Amino acid sequence: MKRLLILTTALLILFALSFAAIYGGVALLDEYGIELGERAFDYDYVLKNGTIIDGTGGEIYQGDIALRKGKIRFIGIIEPPAHVQVIDATDLYILPGFVDLYSPADLDRAQGQDFEKLVQQGVTSVLAGFGELSSDHGISVLQRQGKNPWPVNRALVTGYKGLAEFLEPYDLFYDLDYGDALMEEHDFLYNSYQLAQNHGLVNYELQREVQKAMAAGAMGLYIDFDQAPGRKLTYDDVRILATILKEQDKVLILSMPLDPQDPVALLQRLIRLQEETEVTILLTPWDYLATAEESLVAVLTEILQEAQESQFIRMVFYPSATQGEGLRQPLQRAFARYPASMIEIVAVDGQNESNLIGKTLAEVAMERSSDVATTAQTLMARGSVQVVVRFFQPERYDRFIMSPYTFLTTHWDLSGRTDENPIFDYLHRQVGQGLVSWEEAAKKLSLEPASFLGLTDRGTIEVDQWADLTVIDPRLLSSYRNLPHQVQRDDILDMTDSTEATNLPSEDANQYPLRYLFVNGVLLYSEGQQVEQYPGRFLQRNR
Incomplete structure (x- = not known):
């Protein structure tokens, strides 16, 4: 009897351990988007009739894309059953999610509302931590990544x-x-x-x-x-x-x-x-190239191009004409180097008024009947002031932007300047005017930065790749900047305190180029609304 009791107990323990192992193994497989077997038509989403620009540089084609467990499971023509959520992508372009290699977002303190502009520009992955993290702080942030997820993927x-x-x-x-x-x-x-x-x-x-x-x-x-x-x-x-x-x-x-x-x-x-x-x-973006003499820039450009051909040296640039006129920096730094008429305020904090945004330091000083030095000191004493410098040399930036050896980036927080969308500006100016093809743009925005980071399972639209997808309406690229109603920062909800969506005004939603955004197979953005909060994952090199 005692022997039977021992045997029964051992079997129960073995069964419990086996169940735990199987459950844990399935959970681990789900974490990495791995399936044990094919389940026909059992998809989470199907994007129907889209124009697919797969990021590899190959030809554009029409087709459907089926997603399941975070990854792309099928590309072709499919008629899914009624229970599968279908998105009509007719007349829409489906591109791999954009990868931003220069995001100064603080991994430890950023909140959901801080990512509104990244999401609206089709960005699905960012490289972050620039200028924010000490070694010990960085390690602690790394250890907390599973507990502090983001809307987008982050490294x-x-x-x-x-x-x-x-x-x-x-x-x-x-x-x-x-x-x-x-x-x-x-x-x-x-x-x-x-x-x-x-x-x-x-x-x-x-x-x-x-x-x-x-x-x-x-x-x-x-x-x-x-x-x-x-x-x-x-x-x-x-x-x-x-x-x-x-x-x-x-x-x-x-x-x-x-x-x-x-x-x-x-x-x-x-x-x-x-x-x-x-x-x-x-x-990172080198603003010296915007102010140097043309003859010197020509020499530096030649050196950079030769260096970048090695595949081991790359440079990041802001893609829009507005951002290209000057990189964001503290007022204190810019004031020590540039005339007040060139310094444009783009973000304020503390006791500084928001109506300063868009004005030059010289204009603010004139309004206050004060000299520029006193005005600058007053603004800095009242809080943080971020500025850009008006260089007015967009043709020089275009030269670098069109180089096959540069990546494109956009500032993660445009501080209420809702008419700015550097990524769509690039697509409108470069692709819309025939200077760059859609295939080349997709590689520059997705595959090349993903490959640079060693993210071999992202950056293209292929079966078994992670489903980071940016779906846009190309017909709206030229008109979105003229929307009559712009999003104001007061309209943005803090998603850490609310589960409501972050929205564009309804009258503008149908005129915005970004229609849908998927991050790891989760629908994050749909026709003007951010509909899911935190599907992003913590990324590491996997090559």
């Missing part, structure tokens, strides 16, 4: 403040003449009040922190050569960090200085760095 870079944490102590021992970025060495003036020796800025502790952040899932390391932490690093310092990144198959992301002492020599040192370490390098 993380770390650095910047993390570098400052380790580099600032050296200022106690030395007066540093930072010079230009990536210099062979810095001039160290020894401070006799401190007992220290220079063993190089990139010490073992910093190397260890970078390795920890990469091992935790960060896509790469961000260094800003226009800020003090980045300007402290020598060529050898960056080479050490680049070697660590190469060993872990990660990306080195660099912001180039606004006013380099020798931009040609700087680019040449950058190319040498890549050749020596074989690290993959991404350059």
Whole structure:
């Protein structure tokens, strides 16, 4: 009897463990969109009669796309049963979801409302964390990604403040003449009040922190050569960090200085760095290219093109004429470099009034009957002020934008400037005027940035790829900027406190180019409404 009881107990435990294993295994398969067997016509969505631009560069074709468990399961002609949700895509273009490689969104503090502009531009995946995360903070954010989902997919870079944490102590021992970025060495003036020796800025502790952040899932390391932490690093310092990144198959992301002492020599040192370490390098938008003399820009363009042909150096650019006229930056930084008539306010915070947006600093000073210096100081004292610089050189930006070696990006938060949509501006100007084909545009917006990050299962419309899809009405690209009613920030609902949708005004919804947006097979945006909150996943390199 005792033996029977033991046997029965053992069988029950074995059954429980088997059930748990099967349940856990099925849940894991669902997480990765893997199916054990084909279930005919049992789809979550079918997009019917769409014009498919698959992102591979192949020919455009008509067809249906069936989605199930987050992935594309069928492409062709299908008549699904009545229970399957069907979206009529007649006269609509279906493209792979757009990938933004330069989003300054803070992974830890962003809320649902902050993604409204990304979603309305057809973006389904972003690379984020620029200038926001220290190494330790970055690791903690990585560990919380499953608990803090986003509407769109996200990957993380770390650095910047993390570098400052380790580099600032050296200022106690030395007066540093930072010079230009990536210099062979810095001039160290020894401070006799401190007992220290220079063993190089990139010490073992910093190397260890970078390795920890990469091992935790960060896509790469961000260094800003226009800020003090980045300007402290020598060529050898960056080479050490680049070697660590190469060993872990990660990306080195660099912001180039606004006013380099020798931009040609700087680019040449950058190319040498890549050749020596074989690290993959991404350059963020470099606004120096908008202000430099044309003859110098021609030289820099030639150097960049030769470097980018290697496939291991790429540059990100803003695609719209408006964004192209000046990159978003703090008022303090712009005021130190540009005339007040060139500085346009695009975002304010604190006690500053929202009606400042769209005005130049000179115009604000004139309205207040004050000089520009006093006006600038007053605005900065009252809160944060973000500006762009009016360069009025869109033809120069078009030259870079049309290059096959550049990626396109858009700022994730346009702060109420609802007439701005850089991605659709690009499609209207470049594709609509026949300068770039739809096939080329899809590759530039989707496949190429996804491949650069090693996201081999995204960026194209193919069977078994993740179903990140951007569905637009090409007929509306030329008219959406003239909508009589624009979304105001007060109309945007905080989705952290409400499950209601984020909407465009109903009278404008049918005139907006974006019709539908799918993220991991979930319908996130439908005809003017954001209908699902958080289908985004945390991304890591998978090649």
